[in-house]
Amino acid sequence: MILNYKNANIFYTDQGKGTAIILIHGFLENASMWDKITPELIKRNRVITLDLLGHGQSDCLGYIHSMELFSETINFVLKNLKIRKYILVGHSLGGYISLSISKINSNNIKGLCLLNSTSYKDSEERKKIRIRANKLVQNNFENMVNMSVSNLFYQKNSAKFKEEISKVKTEALKTSLQGYIAAQEGMKNRPDSTFFLKNSTFKKLLIIGEKDPVLNYQNSIKEAKETNSDFVVLPCGHMTHIENKDELITILKDFVKKC
Template sequence: MMQMYKNTKLFYRSIGTGNPLLLLHGFLESSSIWDPFVEELSKRRQVITIDLPGHGKSGSLEEVHSMDLMADAVFNVLQQLKTEQVTIIGHSMGGYVSLAFCKKFPILTKGLVLLNSTPEPDNEDRKKNRDRAIKIIKNNKESYVSMAISNLLSEKNRTCFPKELEKLKNEALNFSEDGIIAALKGMKIRTDLTSTLTLYNGPKHIIAGMSDPILKFSDIQTIAEATNSSFLSLDGGHLSFIENKRELIELMHFID
């Protein structure tokens, strides 16, 4: 289904009824990453998936897709669906958007799950990497997409999921250059939302890969303890929806 927001199309799906669960994908991904999960989860509840601005079948809104802007886009879709409260699972960038949504719309947030994600902002090195990525994309988007996605798996899993990685890469190559860059700029300027997670009183969980090449496992474990969030670890890297699919489906059944 399509929803217009700021004269731009946002693609979303809603399957099943009752106890809404919103699944938000990460950077260089789309709502299709949740396809293996939706059929089973929707047997028990309503499952909503959205292509965030500049990703999948959704258009780009502005030059910079801040996490607040993407949270507003999510809110617009939920209004269309007349959803009053929702549990959110956000992968990586989707986790950043989930926290921004929670800060702006706490009453609407029934539960929160950060999957391979963090409430902390980019450090200075990470910000410089965002700038370098933007330059690479402008010169060779295909090379950047291939490199960026391959580097998300744990070292031992990099040769284990060739079909899944190829699907991710092929889909990301169809995203506009402007949409990819807008997300990079938005992630670069995101603020520290650790206090938002700490103050949130609903069910909150952090799921981390023990061999995540992007987020240091021990740091995420410390954040979970500091924010009083339930902490769950998986034997994999940054793409738990691929590397730990069966375990993740089981966890999703018991998050609220």
């Protein structure tokens, strides 16, 4: 389904009945990343997925997609669907956006799950990587996207999930060049949300990949403890929804019950 926000089309899906769960995908992904997760969750819940600005079937809205701008578009969809109380599950970039939404609508949040994500802001090193990527991608978009996707998996899982990785790359290439650059700019400039997460009273869960090439799992465990969040460590890379799909479904079902 499509909604128009400030002349930008926003794609979303709305399935099931019960507790509302908002699934927010990560950078270079789209709503299809949840295709093998949603069927299990909609048995007892209402599940909403979206394509973020510049990803999948959603348009861009400017040249910097800040976490606040991403949040505005999602809030627009939720208001149109008349959803007030909900649980947020955000993968990577989706986690940053989930935190932004929670700051605005803290009374509406029943629970927040950061999936391979963090409340920390970018390090200076990470900011430099994003700046460099935005320069390189303008001349070599397809190669940059393919390389980025490959680097998200635990290296030893590459052969095992060869077919799935190919599909992820296909979906990633549906991200527009403008969407790529705008999201990187937004992530680079996002604020630190650790203090907010620590003082939030809704249910909080961090799902951590022990072999995550993007987020150091020991730092993520430290973060969970610092923010009074529950956490689970799985033997996977950054793509838990593929590398540990069945375990993730079980964990999410249990988290929803606790919320």
